[in-house]
Amino acid sequence: MIELTGAGKSYGSRCVLRGLNLAVNEGEFVSVVGSSASGKTTLLMIACGLLPPDAGSVSISGQPVTDFAPGAAIVFQNYSLLPWLPAIENIRLAVEGAFPLWTAAQHRDQAEKYLHMVGLGTAGAKRPSELSGGMRQRVAIARAFAVEPSLLFLDEPFGALDALTRATLQQELARMCSEAARPVTTLMITNSVDEAILLSDRVFALSRGPGASLSDPVAVDIPRPRAANMIMREEAAVRIRARLFNPAPVEVAAHVHASA
């Protein structure tokens, strides 16, 4: 369980986030939707323990967070693959860090298994610079899942992709989450309400900065598996969209749609 209580962050005199209250329950998939530069990445960095908050507190399973949480994995917004290592090595390095007691062969097998799982079985020897944006995204996702995390942090994991690739990877993510060995508690950042509705159990909206804060959560009561094209028309989805951006000004919703 991830819990933020009254968390805030400023860069110098510029207040980015203020009074954030957010809880992600065990095994739950929660999304935060916000427009560009509203402080989404900052929020995620605080939640996962990579960035200490100025105010308030963060705890995971009741323990105050001081470093990157044990059992957690993250997909960064810009992928952050190490450019000097081939794709497979990027994944293997993560596996080695997560399972130090395994043998070298086990590390290798695990890395290959997850590279296959994201459909890149043949691209393992390529460096990130030789991969397309979508392929890099897949490697980053494989790197996160390969450590068999119980906590998953995702920062606009499909942000830089075209609509088609995006839809495919969204379904793959949903599948990987449901097929994971143990239930994965997930906090996802996104700028697309539809993506949030498609994947999440609950959705928060982050207001526009500076001094952004979170809305009350809205539960997504649409049964899984969900299909992207259904979500668009589903009445429940329409209701969720409306609730997310009520009482917030309508223009925020409009902006989010434009960038989705």
Next chain:
Amino acid sequence: MKSRLVAMSYSLVGVLLVCGVWALLSSVVAPDLPSPLKTWEESRLYILSPWEKRGEMDQGILRMAAYSLVRVAKGFLLAIMIGAPLGFLLGSSPVFHRMFDPTIQVLRPISPLAWLPLGLILFRQSEPAALFTIALCSMWPTVINTASGVRSIPQDYLNVARVLRLSRWKKFTNVWLPATLPYLFTGFRLSLGIAWLVIVAAEMLTGTPGVGGFLWQEYNSLIYSHILLCILTIGIVGFVLDRLMGMAEARLRSV
């Protein structure tokens, strides 16, 4: 291809012009300065049989340059073996940086001519004193570039190291070293340049065989054209060294 030919012909014209000015200077202003032709006449023995050894200080120019290069290589290796780790420490620890940065800034501008006597006192022999001087003068660019390379590792990569829970050693070999490698090589290139500058001073003062030693001996024997031969050799070798390091650096950056 054509544009390269044009560029090369421009360089050639430049060299010819400089030779012209040189010839003019030697015939009009400074009669002691050997003309290009005289320099060639008196140096051809050293250039045409560059590997011949006729005496301790009377050897072909390539052989002399090789002595100097070996000496520079030793001093340079010493410099980067001390300089690179020092740079990593300075870059990674703010405390270490605050402690030693002032000292380094003071030591950095000291001329090789000032270090050499100290080296001779310490080691009582010219060879180690020369290496000591080369290493001490040439390591600073490596130290400073490595440190600034470490400080400018993108936060993203440091976050990755934390997220992947890399051990200290893995963090060093998989993140720090590759991320600072381009800076490290810039440091190496500058250090090698300085090491080559220092060699002449070191050999002149210690009288050891090499281009610098030969230069000083020929000055004392009043064979001025050989001084010019040495100067040209030093310049060309330095240029080639810099180019080679530059090529290694470019290859690294493209990875």
